Amino acid sequence: MSEKQKDFIRIRGVSKLFGDFVAVDNVNLDIGRGELFSILGGSGCGKSTLLRIMAGFETPTAGTIEIDGVDITHLPPYERPVNMMFQSYAIFPHMTVEDNIAYGLRKDRVARPEVTARVDDVINLVKLGEFRKRKPEQLSGGQRQRVALARALIKRPKVLLLDEPLAALDKKLREHTQFELMAIQDQLGVTFIVVTHDQEEAMTLSSRIAVMEKGCFLQVGEPKEIYEYPTSRFVADFIGTINMFEGTVTQLGDETIIVNSAEAGTNLHALGDHAVEVGQHVCIAVRPEKIFISRDEPENADDIKVRGVVDDLGYFGNLSLYRVRLSSGKVIQVSSQNRQRSAKRFVEWEDEIWVSWRPRSAVVLRD
Numbered sequence: 001m002s003e004k005q006k007d008f009i010r011i012r013g014v015s016k017l018f019g020d021f022v023a024v025d026n027v028n029l030d031i032g033r034g035e036l037f038s039i040l041g042g043s044g045c046g047k048s049t050l051l052r053i054m055a056g057f058e059t060p061t062a063g064t065i066e067i068d069g070v071d072i073t074h075l076p077p078y079e080r081p082v083n084m085m086f087q088s089y090a091i092f093p094h095m096t097v098e099d100n101i102a103y104g105l106r107k108d109r110v111a112r113p114e115v116t117a118r119v120d121d122v123i124n125l126v127k128l129g130e131f132r133k134r135k136p137e138q139l140s141g142g143q144r145q146r147v148a149l150a151r152a153l154i155k156r157p158k159v160l161l162l163d164e165p166l167a168a169l170d171k172k173l174r175e176h177t178q179f180e181l182m183a184i185q186d187q188l189g190v191t192f193i194v195v196t197h198d199q200e201e202a203m204t205l206s207s208r209i210a211v212m213e214k215g216c217f218l219q220v221g222e223p224k225e226i227y228e229y230p231t232s233r234f235v236a237d238f239i240g241t242i243n244m245f246e247g248t249v250t251q252l253g254d255e256t257i258i259v260n261s262a263e264a265g266t267n268l269h270a271l272g273d274h275a276v277e278v279g280q281h282v283c284i285a286v287r288p289e290k291i292f293i294s295r296d297e298p299e300n301a302d303d304i305k306v307r308g309v310v311d312d313l314g315y316f317g318n319l320s321l322y323r324v325r326l327s328s329g330k331v332i333q334v335s336s337q338n339r340q341r342s343a344k345r346f347v348e349w350e351d352e353i354w355v356s357w358r359p360r361s362a363v364v365l366r367d
């Protein structure tokens with residue numbers, strides 16, 4: 001994104017109230033040209049409302065939106081350089097694929113040869129050439145989704161808003177379509193804003209993600225940043241799985257924090273420059289894949305080591321998941337890649353084991 005315009009879309013202080021209910025709460029955000037930006041959050045957190053405000057179907061109670069230097073806050077939907085693919089994508093059941101795709105251009109009275117040329121272009125882009133004469137009912141869910149996408153793209157918007165574009169598809173098809181969507185976006189360079197409540201989808205698709213809760217953006221960043229450096233419990237817990245240990249800060253060094261945690265049954269070290277004080281209540285969070293299981297006591301003196309018992313284990317082909325009960329009674333999750341082929345497990349139910357992790361794998365969360 002280095003040379004691209006980083007504030008192609010500028011959202012400033014946007015709020016939306018329905019009566020006295022705050023659906024969108026003072027959102028500020030810049031989105032770069034050509035980004036594939038995801039808005040991720042649970043049901044009812046305000047995702048669709050924010051998208052509808054950008055599309056012009058909803059007027060914000062406060063705030064402004066600019067696209068490419070133009071304030072569009074008060075423009076009607078059809079005058080915005082934006083197109084929206086709705087949560088339940090509306091395609092006409094009585095029209096063929098190509099008529100569905102051409103509809104917007106015909107409505108705008110675009111000349112016939114141009115309509116034909118542009119329909120051909122997008123139909124090839126979404127790989128629906130062989131289905132062009134079919135009706136929607138003769139298509140699979142994924143193909144219908146591509147018709148909706150083609151319909152949204154044919155008007156060449158600068159920004160395409162997609163509300164839960166893949167929600168209607170089953171898991172395999174959804175994964176496949178995710179990659180198609182990314183390829184198309186990459187090819188066209190159109191800025192995509194995708195709303196989803198599926199965190200894996202957001203992680204796979206996006207250049208950046210905004211995690212939304214109760215109308216607010218809690219954190220905005222690249223997928224890796226959000227996953228590895230969550231700044232709040234909500235984000236840590238919402239994206240992937242994480243083990244959290246409550247505790248109190250007992251010591252602060254240059255780079256180290258020591259937290260006494262009854263839940264862990266030991267002192268937990270973490271690294272990093274955090275704005276915390278001795279005596280403050282914090283939470284140490286560690287992802288399951290950052291934790292190691294061993295039968296013997298781990299040798300590395302710097303690692304955090306805790307004894308536990310295997311409560312449960314699951315084999316998932318590529319990885320194994322363990323639930324480990326610590327001496328404190330707390331149950332944590334550990335995952336490990338099955339690198340070697342073996343029919344025999346190296347630990348079993350009720351085995352007494354050690355869990356360990358590096359201090360730098362731990363995240364310190366304050367709220």
Ligand SMILES: Nc1ncnc2c1ncn2[C@@H]1O[C@H](COP(=O)(O)OP(=O)(O)OP(=O)(O)O)[C@@H](O)[C@H]1O
Binds near residue numbers: 043045046047049050
């Ligand atoms: N026209 C409206 N009048 C009153 N309340 C509304 C209206 N539209 C949305 N809301 C409320 O605003 C909140 C946010 O709704 P929104 O549709 O943006 O949620 P969402 O994040 O898209 O959820 P989902 O994942 O379920 O689609 C909800 O609590 C909803 O009930």
Ligand SMILES: [Mg+2]
Binds near residue numbers: 047048049087163
């Ligand atoms: Mg919605």
